[in-house]
Amino acid sequence: NAQNFGLSDLHQLRGRVGRSNKKAFCYLIAAPLTVQTPDARRRLKAIEEFSELGSGFNIALQDMDIRGAGNMLGGEQSGFISDIGYETYQRILDEALLELRENEFQGLFANGDKEEIEKLEKETKYVIDCHVDTDLELLFPENYIENTAERIKLYRQLDNIETTESLEEFKQNLVDRFGELPTQSEELLNTVKVRWLAIQLGIEKLILKKNKLICYFVNNQESRFYQSTNFTKVLAFIQHYPKKCQLRENTNKLSLVVNEIKKIQDAQIIFTKILE
Numbered sequence: 001n002a003q004n005f006g007l008s009d010l011h012q013l014r015g016r017v018g019r020s021n022k023k024a025f026c027y028l029i030a031a032p033l034t035v036q037t038p039d040a041r042r043r044l045k046a047i048e049e050f051s052e053l054g055s056g057f058n059i060a061l062q063d064m065d066i067r068g069a070g071n072m073l074g075g076e077q078s079g080f081i082s083d084i085g086y087e088t089y090q091r092i093l094d095e096a097l098l099e100l101r102e103n104e105f106q107g108l109f110a111n112g113d114k115e116e117i118e119k120l121e122k123e124t125k126y127v128i129d130c131h132v133d134t135d136l137e138l139l140f141p142e143n144y145i146e147n148t149a150e151r152i153k154l155y156r157q158l159d160n161i162e163t164t165e166s167l168e169e170f171k172q173n174l175v176d177r178f179g180e181l182p183t184q185s186e187e188l189l190n191t192v193k194v195r196w197l198a199i200q201l202g203i204e205k206l207i208l209k210k211n212k213l214i215c216y217f218v219n220n221q222e223s224r225f226y227q228s229t230n231f232t233k234v235l236a237f238i239q240h241y242p243k244k245c246q247l248r249e250n251t252n253k254l255s256l257v258v259n260e261i262k263k264i265q266d267a268q269i270i271f272t273k274i275l276e
Helices: 007-015 038-049 056-067 086-102 114-123 148-160 164-178 183-200 229-240 264-275
Strands: 131-134 203-209 212-217 245-250 253-259
Touching: 007 038, 007 056, 038 056, 131 183, 148 164, 148 183, 164 183, 183 203, 183 264, 203 264, 212 264, 229 245, 229 264
Parallel strands: 131 203
Antiparallel strands: 203 212, 212 253, 245 253
């Protein structure tokens, strides 16, 4: 009746087996999946999926996602996170903290010295994520990775990568397992870099279609982003290349339009130039 145990219980039981010089096995026997609750099925799937050494953190995240994370400022042990997922909960929390920093507690940072303000500005994320809409092919083709479940797993891993080193390691693992990357996959990896740069530039959404790049900046017109160093760099770039790009405003939304952008890598070059 393994379906009746909590995820942490199952992980702890499994961890008590095979710690001496003799090989041992932990058998978790459960009722048929058809008679189990949805949460029980998720727990057993998680314990099956995360079986390698050092997977305790992933188990903890899954447990948090299933049970709910609880009240950050109280004693309750369960919360509504199970309804929206851990990643969405974390994104909402980040947005709320940013809103407090920009509005109610803005005065706390206004009187700091110049170095402190510059440091804070670098650490501040005015955009949590950037949505990319394009007519280009950005994917792992079926003839490159045939297994659908494996492709989905790799997409998830790619979406969670946050550093250049991790991205290069991810790319090398792909090459080792499946061979040289096709063009569509190479551009998909470049899209991750473009999203990182776009977030630094306060871009919430970018559209790349018909060789034209349209970047939509922070929707809140009163955001401190529009007084930031990076937005000043955007304005300087537009002044330097007036024929290539223009700043537009439509229904109180500010956007940057860049012409002659044929692939994702071109957008990456433009964003890098702006930040430099």
